[in-house]
Amino acid sequence: MSRAAAAAVALALAACGHPRKVAAPGAAEPPKPRDQASRAEQGVPPEGERPRVPASPKALLADGAIRTIQEALAARGLLGRHRSGELDGPTTGAIREFQRDQDLAETGFPDRLTLQKLGIDPEEAYGKVREEVKGGGGEGNGAGKGGEGSAGGKGEGR
Amino acid sequence: MRRRVPRLAIWIAAVALLLVGARLALDPIAEWRTRKVLSEIEGMRTTFSDVEVGVVGLSYTIRDLRIEKLSAGGAALPFFAVERLHLTLNWRELLRGDVVARVDLDAPRLNVIQKKATGQPASAQQIQETPKVGRKLRDLAPFLVDRAQVKDGQVLVVDASEPERAVVRIHGIELTLENFATRPALARGEPTVLAARGTLQRSGRISAFATADPLAKHVTFAGQGRIEGLRLAELSGLIGAHSDVTAEKGVLDMSLRFRADDGRISGGIRPVVKGASTRPSRPGLLADLESALADAALALFEDDVPGREAVATTIPISGTVDDPKAQAIPTVIGVLRNAFVRGLADSLSGLPPPKAKEREGVLEQARRGLSRGGQPRAQPREEKKK
Numbered sequence: 064m065s066r067a068a069a070a071a072v073a074l075a076l077a078a079c080g081h082p083r084k085v086a087a088p089g090a091a092e093p094p095k096p097r098d099q100a101s102r103a104e105q106g107v108p109p110e111g112e113r114p115r116v117p118a119s120p121k122a123l124l125a126d127g128a129i130r131t132i133q134e135a136l137a138a139r140g141l142l143g144r145h146r147s148g149e150l151d152g153p154t155t156g157a158i159r160e161f162q163r164d165q166d167l168a169e170t171g172f173p174d175r176l177t178l179q180k181l182g183i184d185p186e187e188a189y190g191k192v193r194e195e196v197k198g199g200g201g202e203g204n205g206a207g208k209g210g211e212g213s214a215g216g217k218g219e220g221r
Numbered sequence: 222m223r224r225r226v227p228r229l230a231i232w233i234a235a236v237a238l239l240l241v242g243a244r245l246a247l248d249p250i251a252e253w254r255t256r257k258v259l260s261e262i263e264g265m266r267t268t269f270s271d272v273e274v275g276v277v278g279l280s281y282t283i284r285d286l287r288i289e290k291l292s293a294g295g296a297a298l299p300f301f302a303v304e305r306l307h308l309t310l311n312w313r314e315l316l317r318g319d320v321v322a323r324v325d326l327d328a329p330r331l332n333v334i335q336k337k338a339t340g341q342p343a344s345a346q347q348i349q350e351t352p353k354v355g356r357k358l359r360d361l362a363p364f365l366v367d368r369a370q371v372k373d374g375q376v377l378v379v380d381a382s383e384p385e386r387a388v389v390r391i392h393g394i395e396l397t398l399e400n401f402a403t404r405p406a407l408a409r410g411e412p413t414v415l416a417a418r419g420t421l422q423r424s425g426r427i428s429a430f431a432t433a434d435p436l437a438k439h440v441t442f443a444g445q446g447r448i449e450g451l452r453l454a455e456l457s458g459l460i461g462a463h464s465d466v467t468a469e470k471g472v473l474d475m476s477l478r479f480r481a482d483d484g485r486i487s488g489g490i491r492p493v494v495k496g497a498s499t500r501p502s503r504p505g506l507l508a509d510l511e512s513a514l515a516d517a518a519l520a521l522f523e524d525d526v527p528g529r530e531a532v533a534t535t536i537p538i539s540g541t542v543d544d545p546k547a548q549a550i551p552t553v554i555g556v557l558r559n560a561f562v563r564g565l566a567d568s569l570s571g572l573p574p575p576k577a578k579e580r581e582g583v584l585e586q587a588r589r590g591l592s593r594g595g596q597p598r599a600q601p602r603e604e605k606k607k
Contacts, residue, residue: 106432106443107482114410116434118443118478123414123432168370168395172416172430175399176323176368179313189411 120172121150125190129154132173132188135181136161247274255283255361262357264291265300280309281361288354301354304328308362323368334379371396374419380459387458391427394419398550401435415444415550425451425473429557433549439484440542442549446477446557453494456565471496475564479556481549484542486556489535492564536563 106118117123129148136142142157155171162169165180175185252272259267270285283306289297305327314321359366374394380387396417412432421427431444453471472495479488538560542552 103478103480104445106480107434107441112410113434113436113441114412116412116432116441116443116480118430118432118445118480120416120430123412162395168372168397170395170397170416170418171428172397172414174397174414174416176370176397 124150124173124188128173128183128188128190131183132158132178132181135183244276247276248272251281258357258360259288262288262354265289265354266291266297275309278309280307282307283361298334299330299332301332302330306358308366310364311367314367320364321367322362322364323370324362324366325370325372326374327372329371329374330377331375332377332379334381365401367399367401369396369398369401371417389422389456389459391419391421413549415553421448421451422455423452424455425449431550431553433553435549437483437549440481440547440549440552441483442553443480444553445479446475446560448473448475448561450474473565475561477557477560477564479538479560481542481552481556484547486538486540486542488538488556488560490538490560490564491535538563 104117104119104122105115106122107116109115115122121129127148129150133142133148133154134144136154136157137144139161141160142153158173158177159169159171161181162171162177165177167174167177167180173181173183173188175189178185178188251274255269255272256267259269266289268285268287268289269283271283273282273284274280275282284304286301286303286306287299288301290300291297303326305325307325307327308322309325311319311321311323371394374396375390375392376394378389380389394417396415396419398413398415400411400413413435415429415431415433417427417429419427426449427447429444429446431442433440433442451473453473473492474495475490475492477488477490479486481487
């Protein structure tokens with residue numbers, strides 16, 4: 064019985080991979096570089112009636128918007144269907160190709176006109192900044208969302 | 222009844238003739254107005270080949286527009302040119318009751334000649350003159366412009382402060398600027414968005430993204446930029462004009478992120494130089510480059526951390542924009558330009574020292590090291606005596 068218990072503990076430890084560090088109560092963990100980068104992407108937080116002023120395209124776009132864009136590009140044969148909801152190199156490349164076809168500036172960024180020509184409502188795609196203002200979101204509001212790059216957004220998997 | 226039909230036909234024919242006449246007169250009238258508006262740009266001469274008004278799409282097009290700056294000697298130097306400037310009404314916004322237009326610039330070329338620190342050469346064409354020209358071009362549109370697009374643009378900056386007249390060229394510019402401070406943009410509650418791509422010199426792929434709050438009292442914006450694969454040898458003219466050495470090898474990558482909250486600018490630059498072999502010998506290179514390229518109106522980089530390593534290190538930037546009337550987009554461009562200069566200068570200052578052609582004596586090395594702005598040179602290895 065004790066052997067079985069020891070084996071169970073060993074299996075559990077192996078499954079964990081490595082022991083987790085437990086933070087002391089009240090001790091603030093230093094921000095991880097990825098979190099810092101994510102926070103920096105958020106730009107200037109919303110304040111009062113002012114919407115967020117984002118520093119990156121990812122932070123401007125609503126959750127799930129990138130996946131919607133990818134699906135629209137995939138439907139036109141410009142992008143494979145395996146993309147993960149990140150505004151990565153293949154996605155911006157496909158956007159540029161679409162913009163070239165449509166005689167638009169090839170920035171690789173899904174601007175309003177590009178979105179309209181893709182059949183996507185820009186109001187929805189850029190919905191995040193307005194929602195934050197309505198919801199009175201501060202620095203914390205939306206920082207996590209944007210940092211996820213819409214990978215787990217509610218509007219995905221359409 | 223028989224008499225009424227011909228009279229109606231006459232009326233219809235008259236109206237049709239009037240419409241045809243008005244349509245035929247529209248282009249010459251638009252051409253006359255364009256010539257009048259553009260002739261009001263002080264110290265500039267403008268020419269264009271053709272003006273066309275589209276009635277169906279409510280558009281206005283100028284072709285082969287050239288704006289030349291007239292110097293005191295009477296010479297005309299190209300300042301701005303565009304193959305096609307196309308203004309068109311945004312129908313989608315019109316359906317919502319907002320009369321706004323978009324402007325497309327195909328193959329625009331902007332030539333900037335930097336002035337000397339003391340005294341301005343007769344041929345100087347400052348970047349500050351661009352808004353003056355832009356305002357006049359905007360006057361041509363009878364409605365507010367809410368979107369601007371640039372395709373295949375080029376900006377040429379000539380440093381006339383040195384005899385070498387170094388040239389910095391950004392070409393293949395693809396740019397969009399959306400949501401100006403117009404009523405629809407404000408109603409949507411969205412920031413002004415700038416997205417751009419291009420090539421610096423021959424090899425540097427650049428990209429930039431920024432957003433700004435058009436309603437803020439002081440400039441409020443955030444963004445990021447990146448340069449990839451810029452061969453330093455392509456900047457040898459610029460570096461050589463301001464120092465004793467030229468960078469013969471090496472590739473520069475640079476990332477930048479910035480934000481300005483109510484006029485307070487902060488951010489960081491991360492330059493990475495690969496495979497470079499020289500470094501400038503003059504300590505004043507940064508100052509020289511800044512005076513040659515950077516926008517002195519922006520008090521940036523004033524709180525740098527001393528003693529930082531230049532290669533693969535994030536250089537913090539901070540500063541303030543004191544002018545409450547400063548506009549976000551020119552300020553963003555100023556930040557990008559200053560960051561590039563700072564990143565470049567810091568990258569170069571972290572490289573290995575230049576190598577002496579012949580082995581120098583101890584006294585000569587000491588003299589170099591102790592002289593103002595001097596730096597000892599790496600010594601070649603002594604050949605083994607056979």
